[in-house]
Amino acid sequence: MNKLLYLCPLFLLWIVVGCEREEDLPVSMNPPTLRLDADTVALSESVYTLTAEGKSAYGGPQLSKVEFYKGEEKIGEKTIAPYNFGYTVTELIPEEELSFHAVLFDRAGNRVQSNTVKAKVRVGAKRIEAENTIIRGVAKKADDPATRETSSGQAKVGAIDNTDSGIDATIQILAAGDYLIRVAAGTGFDGTTHKIYIDDQFAEAKVYSIPNRGWNTWQTFDLVFNLSEGTHKISIRHNTGYGELDYLEYSKL
Known part of the structure; x- marks a missing residue:
């Protein structure tokens, strides 16, 4: 019985410390960040890879999805990392410039647009x-x-x-x-x-x-x-x- 009385304060202390740790978890209202990378040349009739790196703010809401755009046209989306997308290049005009960007959404409803990447079409022989x-x-x-x-x-x-x-x-x-x-x-x-x-x-x-x-x-x-x-x-x-x-x-x- 004496041992139990001795352990009770320690148990209560452990509960209090645990609760304090949960309260110390950061809560962020900052939006996520998104960066888009791709090559500067898009080979006609091949797949052009867009790589988006999305990060939520520390303690912020989880990411939901990334949408990919060519100009203003949505060309696809990914809901699971890694956020890579392959665009099939159908353009046939040599040196035509293509513009791409991505948009990231998190579960709190934040919406962030990436930088723009541009590529020129190269047509094979x-x-x-x-x-x-x-x-x-x-x-x-x-x-x-x-x-x-x-x-x-x-x-x-x-x-x-x-x-x-x-x-x-x-x-x-x-x-x-x-x-x-x-x-x-x-x-x-x-x-x-x-x-x-x-x-x-x-x-x-x-x-x-x-x-x-x-x-x-x-x-x-x-x-x-x-x-x-x-x-x-x-x-x-x-x-x-x-x-x-x-x-x-x-x-x-």
């Missing part, structure tokens, strides 16, 4: 298979076993053997500027060259020389043209020798 273009002159599509094994689209355009032979491809340019045009070509003859020009501007044709490394051995050649916004025709023609084409690509520099 667009490929056109030679066999899918308009084939001119005596040139023709080939898809023999060796060609199917080595060519990007399992076919090629061969027999580019005289002045009128080659291909025409139509492209759509969404932003004016310098464009890299890459051609994949090959030959089994020495002294083979092709010429390439835009919109039938023959006087401004550029010529590339194809080393003889055998048929179906593709080499790439890069040429730069300044293109205005709109539709253009790319023409590749025989210049000398005998050659073949696998594909062409174009991309803004």
Whole structure:
């Protein structure tokens, strides 16, 4: 009994101290904070990641959700940390500027907007298979076993053997500027060259020389043209020798 009487004051002291500790817990009316981070380049037709870091004030209410915006358009939300969001870039205009921000809500009804992040759209190279273009002159599509094994689209355009032979491809340019045009070509003859020009501007044709490394051995050649916004025709023609084409690509520099 004496032991119990001795322990009772200690038990009461423990209760009092515990209550005092609960009362000492901070209570904050300060709103939460939010920061948004992302890359400065958004690659077209890929996922662009937005990373939001939300923090409640010490002792403040818990976070509820983060909403993500492109301009004024809501593009998604997250209710559980980490507050990351992947935006699928559908924009196709090179150098177009995109603006993003996020908004955080807590369980007390506070609403906080993040900083704004901006990114420019980068459009990857667009490929056109030679066999899918308009084939001119005596040139023709080939898809023999060796060609199917080595060519990007399992076919090629061969027999580019005289002045009128080659291909025409139509492209759509969404932003004016310098464009890299890459051609994949090959030959089994020495002294083979092709010429390439835009919109039938023959006087401004550029010529590339194809080393003889055998048929179906593709080499790439890069040429730069300044293109205005709109539709253009790319023409590749025989210049000398005998050659073949696998594909062409174009991309803004």
